[in-house]
Amino acid sequence: MYVPVFVWLFFSIVKCNPTTMANGLTVYLLYVVISQTLALTVDIPALKYEVVRGDSAILPCNFKPQNAVNNLIIISWMAEAASKSDSDLIITTLYYNKPPGISSLDTSDEYKDRATLNYSILQGTANLVLNSVIPMDTRVYKCKVQIPGDTTGKQMDSTKLLVLMAPSIPKCAIQGKAEFYQNISLSCYSDEGTPTPTYKWTSFDNANKPRPNPPKSTDVNGVLSLYNISTDNSGYFICTSTNKIRSNSCNLTLTVTAPSMNVASTAGIIGGVVAVLLILLFVVYCYDCRRKQQKQEKHEECPMG
Structure with missing residues (x-):
């Protein structure tokens, strides 16, 4: 059905005749339209x-x-x-x-x-x-x-x-130690959700008043990173997981405390203190013995009577 048109277009291209080429293309497109309708x-x-x-x-x-x-x-x-x-x-x-x-x-x-x-x-x-x-x-x-x-x-x-699918209720968790001067992350993730949910963290202080996230913090893909934390970071955090269907949220409470001492460090400190005390006792004992010896020698050099 398209053979005569293809031949026409071929010879038009060979002759480089723009008018003939345009006419051939028009006829070809007309053939295509007619063939599709039939x-x-x-x-x-x-x-x-x-x-x-x-x-x-x-x-x-x-x-x-x-x-x-x-x-x-x-x-x-x-x-x-x-x-x-x-x-x-x-x-x-x-x-x-x-x-x-x-x-x-x-x-x-x-x-x-x-x-x-x-x-x-x-x-x-x-x-x-x-x-x-x-x-x-x-x-x-x-x-x-x-x-x-x-x-x-x-x-x-x-x-x-x-x-x-609406986002499933996300899971909130703290990664790292919530102690002074530490870097920690608050993670949030929904197991289900189509389209893929987006996540946003909001923060409240201990008086339950909303506050902005710390200036140096980052909130990316459900992970809120906090750096060099202090008691100012303590409070209430909410993560909201959202897509075009609806949203769900989870929350957690962050309490920043002083660094804790583990068993090994505590034992080391106690051992050090005991060692110092033993040394002091030994020094005192030696000093006392020396005094007694000196006193006895002096008494022998200067007998009474």
């Missing part, structure tokens, strides 16, 4: 659909056959496999036979209780309905229409379903 077309209006977990998702599919009347139409909805090595999973297939106008729907066992097909052959619609969607339903879906003798057009289109 062939099967399948269309899903949007590239992506979003739905909240637990709700129902409706994926529309519109098709227009080459002929107004067709004896057999097969419409299939498929879910793209999670792995490239696996084949697509067929969710449901509709078989429509014109004479005597009988149709049958074959739904896979995995989707039998959740998937339905709302279709109208006359209107050219075959919309997939997925009930009670779950995170595993986030994937690419394909609508394919097969009509015997109508194979030159666009037989399939695809779209992506994104299942949205």
